[in-house]
Amino acid sequence: MAKRIDVSDLDIYYSSFLAVQGVNVSIEPRSITALIGPSGCGKSTFLRSLNRMHEVIPGARVEGKVVIDGQDLYGAEVDPVDVRRQIGMVFQRPNPFPTMSIYDNVIAGVRLNSTRMKKSDMDDLVERSLKGANLWAEVKDRLNRPGSGLSGGQQQRLCIARAIAVEPEVLLMDEPCSALDPISTLAIEDLMTELKERFTIVIVTHNMQQAARVSTATGFFNLSGVGQPGRLVEFNPTEKIFSNPEEKATEDYISGRFG
Amino acid sequence: MTTTSAPPSSPPQRREPAAQKRKGRFGDRLFAGASTGSGILILLVLAGVAVFLISRSIPALTADTADLPNEEGLGAYIGPLIFGTLLAAVIALVVATPLAVGIALYITHYAPRRLAALMGYVMDLLAAIPSVVYGFWGIATLAPALVPFYGWLERNLGFIPLFSGPASVTGRTMLTVGLVLAVMILPIISAISREVFSQAPALHREAALALGATRWEMIRMSVLPYGKSGVIGGAMLGLGRALGETLAVAIVLSASGVVTFDLISSTNPSTIAANIALQFPESSGLNVNVLIASGLALFVITLAVNMLARWVVNRRADFSGAN
Ligand SMILES: Nc1ncnc2c1ncn2[C@@H]1O[C@H](COP(=O)(O)OP(=O)(O)OP(=O)(O)O)[C@@H](O)[C@H]1O
Numbered sequence: 197m198a199k200r201i202d203v204s205d206l207d208i209y210y211s212s213f214l215a216v217q218g219v220n221v222s223i224e225p226r227s228i229t230a231l232i233g234p235s236g237c238g239k240s241t242f243l244r245s246l247n248r249m250h251e252v253i254p255g256a257r258v259e260g261k262v263v264i265d266g267q268d269l270y271g272a273e274v275d276p277v278d279v280r281r282q283i284g285m286v287f288q289r290p291n292p293f294p295t296m297s298i299y300d301n302v303i304a305g306v307r308l309n310s311t312r313m314k315k316s317d318m319d320d321l322v323e324r325s326l327k328g329a330n331l332w333a334e335v336k337d338r339l340n341r342p343g344s345g346l347s348g349g350q351q352q353r354l355c356i357a358r359a360i361a362v363e364p365e366v367l368l369m370d371e372p373c374s375a376l377d378p379i380s381t382l383a384i385e386d387l388m389t390e391l392k393e394r395f396t397i398v399i400v401t402h403n404m405q406q407a408a409r410v411s412t413a414t415g416f417f418n419l420s421g422v423g424q425p426g427r428l429v430e431f432n433p434t435e436k437i438f439s440n441p442e443e444k445a446t447e448d449y450i451s452g453r454f455g
Numbered sequence: 456m457t458t459t460s461a462p463p464s465s466p467p468q469r470r471e472p473a474a475q476k477r478k479g480r481f482g483d484r485l486f487a488g489a490s491t492g493s494g495i496l497i498l499l500v501l502a503g504v505a506v507f508l509i510s511r512s513i514p515a516l517t518a519d520t521a522d523l524p525n526e527e528g529l530g531a532y533i534g535p536l537i538f539g540t541l542l543a544a545v546i547a548l549v550v551a552t553p554l555a556v557g558i559a560l561y562i563t564h565y566a567p568r569r570l571a572a573l574m575g576y577v578m579d580l581l582a583a584i585p586s587v588v589y590g591f592w593g594i595a596t597l598a599p600a601l602v603p604f605y606g607w608l609e610r611n612l613g614f615i616p617l618f619s620g621p622a623s624v625t626g627r628t629m630l631t632v633g634l635v636l637a638v639m640i641l642p643i644i645s646a647i648s649r650e651v652f653s654q655a656p657a658l659h660r661e662a663a664l665a666l667g668a669t670r671w672e673m674i675r676m677s678v679l680p681y682g683k684s685g686v687i688g689g690a691m692l693g694l695g696r697a698l699g700e701t702l703a704v705a706i707v708l709s710a711s712g713v714v715t716f717d718l719i720s721s722t723n724p725s726t727i728a729a730n731i732a733l734q735f736p737e738s739s740g741l742n743v744n745v746l747i748a749s750g751l752a753l754f755v756i757t758l759a760v761n762m763l764a765r766w767v768v769n770r771r772a773d774f775s776g777a778n
């Protein structure tokens with residue numbers, strides 16, 4: 197089931213360094229939201245705060261509110277482990293488990309989540325997930341080989357397969373296509389379009405065309421200066437952002453007149 | 456490149472890259488030479504030891520059974536020693552490895568930072584204690600403390616051959632020796648495990664956490680597999696130390712040259728190293744050769760153990776994460 201995400205007055209810190217300040221945004225269920233902005237403005241940081249991966253870093257913390265379908269993500273009684281089981285993540289750098297086979301990588305999350313599963317069901321799930329990530333044809337003959345033996349782009353698709361195998365309610369993707377060729381990129385974009393029928397997807401991308409192609413809404417993060425916190429400058433439907441943005445900074449960034 | 460615009464005016468600049476290259480090559484050669492040299496040196500030392508052991512063992516190997524100290528043959532003399540050596544080392548390893556891995560995991564992933572630093576420091580201190588101190592601790596403190604426990608083992612678990620007794624009244628048993636050795640090798644294994652566990656890549660730890668792994672699941676999915684070969688390496692280093700440990704064993708163990716799996720009685724096989732240390736001062740002639748032959752056996756065992764460890768580590772090198 198897809199979920200709605202409401203963020204209000206979110207400040208994100210690394211120890212005493214305020215990395216992202218004052219984010220207010222509502223992300224609709226069954227949509228793809230793209231986050232764009234220059235390097236270092238806090239897109240990854242914000243994304244990680246949506247499944248509590250941020251607090252894995254020593255000293256990192258957030259202030260403010262993230263509410264998912266009415267439930268406060270940072271509530272005292274909320275277990276971050278449960279949060280992450282529902283909100284999947286694909287990282288900027290591919291990170292398949294090097295000690296696991298391709299097969300085991302795909303079902304790693306399922307093994308954590310569920311009780312026993314029949315071998316045939318697992319086989320089906322692995323095939324379905326790998327097909328979903330457009331990797332099946334390339335690896336179907338070597339499912340028992342280590343995941344680290346794949347190319348960078350293949351590894352990233354393996355990570356996507358691993359993330360979608362657990363059927364998360366929200367899928368966070370941090371520049372998932374930055375290591376992919378155009379064909380795989382298109383395949384991932386098709387996949388996202390398909391997945392948005394069921395999940396809420398938030399994707400960070402440096403690729404404007406990609407944001408324009410796949411997303412329903414787009415958020416533009418920017419820095420007001422060196423050492424300043426990043427801010428969500430504009431959040432609007434993608435069409436509006438790319439045709440008639442409200443902010444001058446957004447227009448400059450999109451049209452390449454940035455800096 | 457700026458040099459292309461005015462080649463005639465700047466000959467020194469033009470020569471520079473070539474000179475640098477030569478210097479780089481020279482550095483390479485120097486380093487290659489130095490490292491090859493040390494490699495060869497190690498092999499030479501090893502070969503020297505082997506030659507010494509073998510040449511001095513030959514008289515014992517070829518001697519008449521009747522001339523040998525025990526008058527029963529070399530095998531009958533060295534066999535129990537090999538057995539005792541392996542038994543003590545295996546007990547130490549079986550006790551120390553899980554403990555060391557637990558300590559290393561606690562220090563790297565559970566303990567608050569201050570406590571972790573303190574514990575690391577204490578573990579390193581343990582490694583710096585000389586073995587004679589461990590020996591005296593074993594005989595003066597540990598052995599007497601274990602006597603009631605051995606009695607209990609004999610009464611309640613006596614049906615297991617390991618604890619069939621009769622329980623030693625001094626506590627100077629094989630099990631005590633194994634425990635002393637375990638404490639001695641604990642710092643080695645835990646230091647190396649700590650090192651590899653703390654280096655498990657954040658990338659993979661985060662991969663596990665993002666899938667909804669608990670801390671322990673994360674450790675199982677990314678830290679332990681990553682650190683496995685390091686732990687095995689550490690265990691083998693520890694095993695090497697346990698096999699060769701002399702003083703602590705010589706002090707603690709009450710030995711009588713038998714072969715038995717009974718760990719809690721007062722009749723125990725000695726170990727090769729301890730036996731050499733105890734017998735050497737009073738030996739002469741052929742007896743010295745016999746002791747050296749036992750040393751040769753220890754040398755071979757240690758070598759075999761290391762090769763086995765290497766094989767274990769390499770067997771799944773594909774999946775080690777090193778690629
Ligand atoms: N682990 C960390 N510890 C301290 N500061 C960090 C850490 N990670 C990121 N930062 C800082 O937080 C700010 C935002 O970084 P973030 O990685 O979120 O940027 P980004 O928008 O994802 O950039 P990119 O497009 O290059 O991925 C930067 O100033 C960065 O230096």
Ligand SMILES: [Mg+2]
Nearest residue numbers: 239240288370
């Ligand atoms: Mg980033």
